[in-house]
Amino acid sequence: MQIELIEIRDHLSRFPPFDALPEETLDEIAQQVEVAYFKAGTDILIYGADIQDLHYVRSGAVEIYRRNGTLYNRLTEGDVFGQFGLRQHRVRYPAKAIEDSLLYFIPGALFEQLCDAHDSFADFVEAGGQSRLKSAVETQGKASELMKIKVRKLISRQPVTVALGCSVQEAARVMTENSVSSLIIVDPQANIADPERVLVAEQQTQVMAGIITDRDFRTRVVAEGLAPDTPVSQVMSPNPITMQADDSVFEAMLCMLRQNIHHLPVLQRRRPIGVINLSDIIKYESQSSLYLVNNIFNKQSVAELQALLPDLRATFVRMVSDEANAHMIGSAMSGIGRSLTQRLLELAEQQFGPPPVPYCFMALGSMARDEQLIVTDQDNALVLDNSFDPRVHDEYFLQLANFVSDGLAACGYSYCKGGIMASNPKWRQPLRVWRGYFNQWIEQPNPETLLNSCIFFDLDSVYGEAELAESLKDLLAEKASRSPLFLASLANNALNRTPPLGFFRTFVMETDGEQKNIINLKGRGTAPLTDLIRVHALACGSKAQNSQERLDAIAATKLLPQEAITRLRYTLEFLSIVRIRHQAMDVQEGREPDNYIEPEKFSATDRHNLKEAFQVLSNAQKFLRFRYPAQPLARPL
Incomplete structure (x- = not known):
């Protein structure tokens, strides 16, 4: 044959x-x-x-x-x-x-x-x-299957390996013979100093040194014109990101979204048992968010990225139609937003050249919490290496920040009305200045610094030297938990926005000039809930950013009883999903999506659930006032 x-x-x-x-x-x-x-x-x-x-x-x-x-x-x-x-x-x-x-x-x-x-x-x-x-x-409960299915279910074969000294030509031959798009690179000569990279294969104990994919061959071998005898060690990705076999398919999807990777080695405890790739997840991930991210990194201009806005909205609507939960939708939309930001930064560096000093581009607010939706503005900042000299370097970073900010605006992420963007020189500073900001905000809380705390204390690295952002997270986690005055002030500030409930649990309505009898579900619901969860999480010394993960940290320290945490989880999910469905309906019916709902258009059951959720929020705010009693604030400097 x-x-x-x-x-x-x-x-x-x-x-x-x-x-x-x-x-x-x-x-x-x-x-x-x-x-x-x-x-x-x-x-x-x-x-x-x-x-x-x-x-x-x-x-x-x-x-x-x-x-x-x-x-x-x-x-x-x-x-x-x-x-x-x-x-x-x-x-x-x-x-x-x-x-x-x-x-x-x-x-x-x-x-x-x-x-x-x-x-x-x-x-x-x-x-x-x-x-x-x-x-x-x-469809009811369908999306939760992503959380239930374990990554191990996607493994169909043992990982294919080659030795560290193998040539790229030989590695390509092995990939072709085995019909795989990636190889695990092992170091047979290494002693097992790092047991987490141990690979048992063919009765030998080997150490995983890295991974190489078909994309690596295109970009690092063929595009660079490397010789066939080039060692694979020169083009592999060392110490790759991995998943545990019992992690969920959803977690693997988020990892790929967040890191923009297409191949994930899967470990059984410390032993790699296979590699999953993009196509393995596609059949379980029906929202196309991975495809959208893939498209983002293939675009070569802001105009091309802007053309993806209809796809972004379609992805959001599809996830809602598939009854994905709020955490899944927020995480996926945040992953898309991160990818757009990353691609804009790549394009900026192509246009303006490499950065003169190391930097970290930080996401703030909902993107940092993995809770971003279709209606959002941009909150971001630049943390620069301490070698930054504004007279020499700032022109470059101003151009870069403006390019990214304008690009995000073109892609549907409106400019921050408060100027919380890297294009603002105040939020484009070296690490030592940022540490000074954080210390001052914690040590001398006042209305202005508390507003900054609510924005900047949800932060995460999007691009560049992640260690710069991580050092700020470390500072925040260590110092906030030991600052009762700051926690009390932050708690008191979190009480400024109350749920829209009046006497006898009736809704307190608002007007915006065009609509009557509306409720701002973000301003009176999800935002104050996020604020109070943040206070408890900082009190626990947690570095978590996502609100559900912060609740996990709070539960671990038993700061709140388990019953209260369960109620907060339900309330956060319910209010978020109502807001999400409202925005999806706006998109489907050709309206500009917003956060304003009209309770009279809800069924009696949904109105009842809204009142219950707002009541949980109200009770949680009362406990916040009791747990962190108000103290006098410092005057602004």
Whole structure:
């Protein structure tokens, strides 16, 4: 048999329902298969068109749609489609390639023979539709499956490895022979000083030194014109980010979003057991956020990034339609915002040259907390290395900050009305100045510094030297917890925004000049709740940024009873998801999304739940006042 046919047969044999077929049957299928290539964005099947073949995804990714255009399923390597139209020879479910995809076409006549001769094959292709229909119908709680599915479920084979001294040519050959897009690089000569990188393979104990991917070969080998005998150690990524086997698929997705990586080594405790890549997660991640991030890093200008705004909104709406929870949506949208910022900074460095001194571009507020939604402005800052000399270096960083700020505004992240942006020279300072800011805000709280604390004490590195931002987190975690005056002042400040409940638990409505009887769900709901959670978290010395993770830290120190923490979790999720759904509805109906809801348009049950959530917030604020009694504030300097 020809090598090409052997490769087709072997690939089919790895995936159901073909893995249960006899070898001679697989040989027959391989001989009749036709191979077709489809570029990303290309239609594969059009509703009502003639169809004569079963389609098998060899590589890439394909989306299947209902006839009304809504997403039905997403398929990747080893999946089949088209079977439901074969008997009528008419396409029932349109299909489109969303990545460059290689497909095998298996003739319809052969498909019928396989169904007649092999019950397991027939059961699989017929039951597959039922299981997908069930998944589509049972949307309630569907998104939580991402949290339940463990990364280990995505592992289909042991990691493929090469030694540290291997040449790039040999490494490429091994990848080709094994049909993989990444290799684990091991150091057989190393002593096991770091047990977390131990790899057990072929009865030997080896040390994982790094990873190399097909992208690395393109960008670091071919693009740089390196010789074939170049050691793989020169182009690998050392000490790669990893996931534990019992981590969730959702956590893996967020890691890829946050770090912009496509391959994750998976560890069983300290031993790598495989590598998962983008396509492994696609079938579980139906919101396309990973694809959007991928597109962001392929864009070459602000105009191209700006053109992605409709995709960003579509991603948000799709996640809401799929009933993803607030934490998942906030994390995904924050990951997209980080990626846009990172790409803008890359483009800025391409235009203005490399930075004269090291720097860290910080996200503040909702992006730092992984709680960003579709309605947001930009809050950011620059922490510069202490070697920064404003007379020599500031012109560069002003240009960079303006480029990023203008780019974010073009992409839908409006300018901060309060000027909390790196383009403001006050928020573009060396680390020693930032440490001075933080010390002063904690030691001498006043109305102005408390406002800054509420913004700047939710911070995270987006780009550059992350250690600069981490040093500020360390300072904050250590000092705030030992400053009763600061905590009391911050708590008192958190009471300025109260939930919209009046006597007898009636809603207190607002007007904005155009609408009447509205509630600002952010200003009177999620924001004051976030503020009080922040106070408790700082009192615990926590470095967590996300509100749910801060509640975890609070629970660990038993500062609040478990029942109270549970109520806060419910309230945060409920208010957030109401706000999210409102914004999604605005987008779908062609309105500019906002945070203003009209309770009279809610059902009686939803209005009741709103009142319950606001009551939990009100009670939590009362405890905040009791836990951190007010003390006199310092006057502004």
